[in-house]
Amino acid sequence: MKNSASDADVARVEEYVRREGYEPHTIRGEVRTVVAAVGDEVEHASLESLESLPTVEKVMPVQKGYKLIARDTHPETVNVDVGGVEIGGAGFTVIAGPCAVESQEQMEVVASKVKASGAAILRGGAFKPRTSPYDFQGLQEEGLNILRKTKEKFGIPIVTEVVREGDVEKISAIADMLQIGARNSSNFALLETAADTGKPVLLKRGMAQSVREWLLAAEYLVKRGNRNVVLCERGIRTFESATRNTLDLSAVVLAKQECSLPVFVDPSHAAGRVDLIIPLAKAAVAVGADGLLVEVHPCPEEARSDPGQQLNPDQFNDLMRAIKPYIDLAK
Ligand code: PEP
Ligand code: MN
Secondary structure (H helix, E strand, O other): OOOOOOHHHHHHHHHHHHHOOOEEEEEEOOOOEEEEEEOOOOOOOOOHHHHHOOOOOOOOOOOOOOOOOEOOOOOOOOOEEEOOEEEOOOOOEEEEEOOEOOOHHHHHHHHHHHHHHOOOEEEOEOOOOOOOOOOOOOOOHHHHHHHHHHHHHHOOOEEEEOOOHHHHHHHHOOOOEEEEOHHHOOOHHHHHHHHHOOOOEEEEOOOOOOHHHHHHHHHHHHHOOOOOEEEEEOOEOOOOOOOOOEOOHHHHHHHHHHEOOOEEEOHHHHHOOHHHHHHHHHHHHHOOOOEEEEEEOOOHHHOOOOHHHOEOHHHHHHHHHHHHHHHHHHO
């Protein structure tokens, strides 16, 4: 309450708090009075509108709003099964593959190479969210077919992006995991549609999304009854122009502390350049990430999207060898 609040003003706030389903506990200090509203903020209405009263100084929520995923209430990290591959357990999981699915041959070369180097899950976008409408939008249905055939041939689970609600059903018929990209991580209708398939969801952090907003987006998924959610930090937009984005490793640590979902790092979209990917991958392991998402193309200079950041298969093999001692150390 403001200093000027009278007993009648306090009583009015107590009454309001009670009406909204909370129990008011009023603390009268020497100068100020604080009305504590005891109750579950997630289940009851927000009390923020009290701030419109001239005698109320400030309304301070104490709960975080993501109670279904909060580490406080679920201390154990959630294990997510992606087509038989476990994410979030004791191991470290690497997802690799091209930015976009471009041809059957491209996917087969990449699948055999990344699998041999130790990747557990294959990625590749059939539907691409591109910044320009004139850029390659992905092979779409044809891309899905290529993913299906590649999965059958190599027996490796597939993650691919969903961009539109209307495509979720056909994509989930083939994918083992649905990726929600940075541009869609606040598209709540898409999040709910993806969650309702029951498939695991890889939720990228939006490029201007705070950690709290990112976790609340994950809460949207889990609230639909789908706990199979993996977070993925992929860099945020800052003033720095030497890299495509700024990899926020603090967010990885914070997300791990705050919630019980596994957290991945995507150094490819974070850096946007090949020479930083291995050092950033080591850093990701060191801060406690559960896995990596890395773009790999058989011939990066010919890639139809994100050519400057995709590793070739040899570079990817180097990455896997380079992170191995860090993984052993982190155990
Ligand atoms: C991608 O993974 O190819 C992609 C588009 O990523 P992001 O949504 O992080 O930009
Ligand atoms: Mn990409």
